[in-house]
Amino acid sequence: MSSLGGLIVLAVLTAVSLAAMGYLMIAMVTHNQLFVERMKFMEKIGERCKGYLKIESIVKFQDNRTIEAVIKNVGAGQIPVKKFDEIDLIVIYRNSNGSIRAEWLPYDPSGDLEKGWSALNITYNGVEELENPATSDMSSGFWDNEESLAIRAWISSDQDIADEFMLIMVTPNGVRTI
Amino acid sequence: MPIGSLMTEFTLAVAATVIAATLAGVYFTSLNQVADLQKLQVLGLKEQLYYRCDIIYAHSSEGSMTIKLWVKNTGFKDIPRELIEKSEIIILSRDKVYYLLYGNSGNSWSYRLLNDSDGDSRWDPSETIEVEVHLGKTLTSGDYYLKFILFNGVKSEYSLSV
Numbered sequence: 001m002s003s004l005g006g007l008i009v010l011a012v013l014t015a016v017s018l019a020a021m022g023y024l025m026i027a028m029v030t031h032n033q034l035f036v037e038r039m040k041f042m043e044k045i046g047e048r049c050k051g052y053l054k055i056e057s058i059v060k061f062q063d064n065r066t067i068e069a070v071i072k073n074v075g076a077g078q079i080p081v082k083k084f085d086e087i088d089l090i091v092i093y094r095n096s097n098g099s100i101r102a103e104w105l106p107y108d109p110s111g112d113l114e115k116g117w118s119a120l121n122i123t124y125n126g127v128e129e130l131e132n133p134a135t136s137d138m139s140s141g142f143w144d145n146e147e148s149l150a151i152r153a154w155i156s157s158d159q160d161i162a163d164e165f166m167l168i169m170v171t172p173n174g175v176r177t178i
Numbered sequence: 179m180p181i182g183s184l185m186t187e188f189t190l191a192v193a194a195t196v197i198a199a200t201l202a203g204v205y206f207t208s209l210n211q212v213a214d215l216q217k218l219q220v221l222g223l224k225e226q227l228y229y230r231c232d233i234i235y236a237h238s239s240e241g242s243m244t245i246k247l248w249v250k251n252t253g254f255k256d257i258p259r260e261l262i263e264k265s266e267i268i269i270l271s272r273d274k275v276y277y278l279l280y281g282n283s284g285n286s287w288s289y290r291l292l293n294d295s296d297g298d299s300r301w302d303p304s305e306t307i308e309v310e311v312h313l314g315k316t317l318t319s320g321d322y323y324l325k326f327i328l329f330n331g332v333k334s335e336y337s338l339s340v
Contacts, residue, residue: 004187004191005187005188005190005191008191008194008195009191009194009195009198012194012195012198012199013194013198016198016199016201016202019202020202020205020206023206023209024209027209027212027213030213030216031213031216034216034217034220037220038220038223041223041224041227044227044254045227083304085293085295086293086295086304086305088234088248088250088292088293088306090234090235090248092235092237099239100237100239101237102235102237102246104248104292104306104308106292106293107293168234168235170234170250170306172304173252173304174232174250174252176234
C-alpha cells in the first residue's frame with residue numbers, strides 16, 4: 001500500500017477512535033448520572049420504610065366512646081404537628097350488638113366533630129419533651145423519634161365500645177403501629 | 179507508480195474506510211441502545227416510586243355485601259380523580275375471584291377522599307381514601323386476599339378474614 005493509502009486509513013481510524021473515546025466518555029457520564037439518580041430514589045424509598053409506632057398504653061373511658069392512648073415514635077422520623085391531619089387513625093371495636101366495627105377518625109384538634117381524634121401532649125420518657133417542643137395548642141412543633149404522643153379519640157354517639165378494641169395509627173409517610 | 183496499483187490502493191483505502199465506519203456505527207448504535215435502556219429503567223423506577231399506595235386496613239363481616247378498605251397514597255405525586263378511577267381491585271377467596279372496576283353498580287368499587295386538607299379533590303401524597311367494595315353476593319366466613327392495583331400496575335395487597 002502506498003503512503004497515500006496508508007495515511008488515509010490512519011487518518012480515518014484515528015478520527016473514528018477519537019470519536020469513539022469521546023462518545024464513551026459521554027456515555028459513562030450519562031450512566032453515572034443515572035446511577036446517582038437511582039441511588040437517590042432508593043434513599044427516598046428507604047426513608048418511607050423506616051421505623052414504626054408503638055402503642056405504650058391505651059385506656060377506654062366509662063362513656064364507652066372515648067379512648068386515650070400513648071404512642072411512641074420509634075425511628076419513624078420527625079413528624080410535624082402541622083401534618084397531624086395526614087395521620088390516619090382507625091379504631092376497631094366490638095359494640096354492644098356484638099358486631100365488630102372499624103372507623104377511620106379525622107384529626108380534630110378543636111374536638112367539635114361527632115367523631116375524631118386530637119393530640120394531648122408530646123413527652124419524652126414521661127417528661128416534657130425538649131427537642132422541637134410542640135406548643136400547648138398543638139399548632140407547631142414536631143413529634144420526634146423516641147417521643148411519645150398522647151391522643152384522645154372518640155367515636156360517634158350512636159356507637160359504643162362495649163368490649164375489646166384496638167387502634168391503628170399510620171404516619172403521613174406510611175409508617176404504622178405494630 | 180502504475181495506474182493499476184494506484185486504483186488497487188484507492189479501492190483498499192475506501193474499503194478500509196467503509197469497514198471502519200460500519201464498525202463504528204454498530205458500536206455507537208449498541209451504546210445508544212444501552213443508554214436508552216438505562217433511561218427507560220430509571221423512568222420505570224420513577225413511575226413506580228412516584229405513584230404508590232398502601233392498604234392500611236380492610237374490614238367486613240360475614241353476611242355483608244361490602245368490604246371497606248382504607249388506602250393511603252405513599253408515593254410522591256398526587257393522583258387525579260380520573261387516574262384513581264382507573265384502579266382495579268381483585269379479591270381472591272377459596273372458591274371465587276372478584277375482578278372489580280370503579281363504578282356505582284354491584285360488583286364495583288367507589289371511594290371518597292378522607293383528609294383532603296387542601297380541598298383540590300386529588301389524592302395527594304399522605305392522603306387516604308376510603309374505598310367501598312360492592313360485591314354482588316354476601317361474604318361467607320373465610321379468608322380473602324385483596325389487591326388494589328393503581329393505573330400504573332403498582333399494587334398493594336392485604337389479607338382479610340371474616
